[in-house]
Amino acid sequence: MERNQLLDATIAACRNLIETRFPDDPSRGAAAVLLDDGTILTGTSPDYTNSSVELCHEAEPYCAAFRLDRAVVASLCLHRTEEGRFLVLSPCGVCRERLAGHGPDVLVAVPGPSDPTTVRWVTLREALPHYWASIFPEDTPGWAS
Numbered sequence: 742m743e744r745n746q747l748l749d750a751t752i753a754a755c756r757n758l759i760e761t762r763f764p765d766d767p768s769r770g771a772a773a774v775l776l777d778d779g780t781i782l783t784g785t786s787p788d789y790t791n792s793s794v795e796l797c798h799e800a801e802p803y804c805a806a807f808r809l810d811r812a813v814v815a816s817l818c819l820h821r822t823e824e825g826r827f828l829v830l831s832p833c834g835v836c837r838e839r840l841a842g843h844g845p846d847v848l849v850a851v852p853g854p855s856d857p858t859t860v861r862w863v864t865l866r867e868a869l870p871h872y873w874a875s876i877f878p879e880d881t882p883g884w885a886s
């Protein structure tokens with residue numbers, strides 16, 4: 742499969758997880774990542790009584806990528822609204838940090854400029870232009886400018 746097809750499949754996998762895991766609870770989200778071998782991993786955060794221990798939806802696939810010893814090449818998070826729209830959530834600062842080890846060329850989904858349900862793929866470098874650790878080029882290959 743070509744890269745654009747894999748990216749489209751990643752979006753579809755994320756939507757599918759939300760639709761199949763939460764058929765009766767519209768306001769839910771999930772994440773999906775594409776690995777360097779073409780594998781698509783999905784994840785979603787459990788509900789916790791203490792909301793301070795909740796995870797980003799991306800945590801599960803990021804940990805699985807490490808378990809599988811594969812690189813993440815694209816990452817997406819979607820939130821379905823009560824109206825059934827799938828909003829694209831740009832990765833939070835913590836997830837950008839979690840992705841940084843995969844290099845600045847990782848693609849991250851951000852909302853389109855005029856429609857927050859449209860996926861726009863940008864590189865992590867675009868999303869994180871002044872990565873703090875880039876001053877240590879020996880520790881952050883690819884990030885040195």
Ligand SMILES: [Zn+2]
Nearest residue numbers: 797833835836
């Ligand atoms: Zn996050």
